[in-house]
Amino acid sequence: MSGPGSVAGGTAGQIAGGTADEIGHRDAQRDAEGSPGLPGAARPPVLRFAVEDAAALECAAVPTVRFTVRIDRVGTAPVQCLALNTQIRIVPARRAHDPATRLRLAELFGTGEGCDRPPPGLLWARTSSQVAGFEHGTVTHVDVGCTYDFEVAVAKYFHVLPGGEVPLEFQFSGTVFYLDRGLLRAARVPWDAEATFRMPVRVWREVMNHYFPREAWLRLDQDAFDRLYAYRVRNTLGTWEQVVDSLLAAAGEASRGRTSVRWGSAGTACAGGTGGTGSGERTREGAGEEGD
Structure with a gap:
């Protein structure tokens, strides 16, 4: 039966077949020689x-x-x-x-x-x-x-x-x-x-x-997009740029160039990101193109 201060059949300074110093020396030698049990084995690159x-x-x-x-x-x-x-x-x-x-x-x-x-x-x-x-x-x-x-x-x-x-x-x-x-x-x-x-x-x-040449993406909540689309139809605006310009003008903001907006479905309108999500309709508004 092991006495006080013993660990796995040895004293506190003897663990698994040797003192801590001996174990450290063997580990260092093993690292220098290669894999354990394979003298001369190559070390990992x-x-x-x-x-x-x-x-x-x-x-x-x-x-x-x-x-x-x-x-x-x-x-x-x-x-x-x-x-x-x-x-x-x-x-x-x-x-x-x-x-x-x-x-x-x-x-x-x-x-x-x-x-x-x-x-x-x-x-x-x-x-x-x-x-x-x-x-x-x-x-x-x-x-x-x-x-x-x-x-x-x-x-x-x-x-x-x-x-x-x-x-x-x-x-x-x-x-x-x-x-x-x-x-x-x-x-x-x-x-x-x-x-x-x-x-x-x-x-x-x-x-x-x-x-996305001369374009940017804008993500909208579906309800917000529905209201925006209704505004476009109600005011017979041909493109999303015209929608944005009209809203900015109503707010007293001057238009500063074209802004293209795309939209998709699956819970979000006007989706941003790469590849897109959902299978809904998308519009690419660029120079010379107009939406519905």
């Missing part, structure tokens, strides 16, 4: 990530920004395949905002006491992709869908910025597969694999201008 570029992806089903990511391998085992997870965050605190921009960001970050603190980060996207095997390094792409839905904080932030760059923080994780003496092994990519990148605001605008 360590991956280093760097984001090199961002550009609008023209041929895609939804508005998309394509990031070019450089991956370099550190270690002896070549990579057979990489299942890569990427999380992208916007870090507004890493760029300056002039007074006019801060005023426009009030809806996003608030006003009043405490708003002089750095604004919080915004989660933009989480993606998953597969990277083919490589020896020393490779280049892959991370595609991120964009939305013109102004109920989404990221879309509001991009839209408000007058120019410059958007500080981004990339966090990588996933599973790396590698060969060890003819055996396929797997290891996790830790979440501390990170990279930063400053994306020009013009990239987001190029994406939106490509998919």
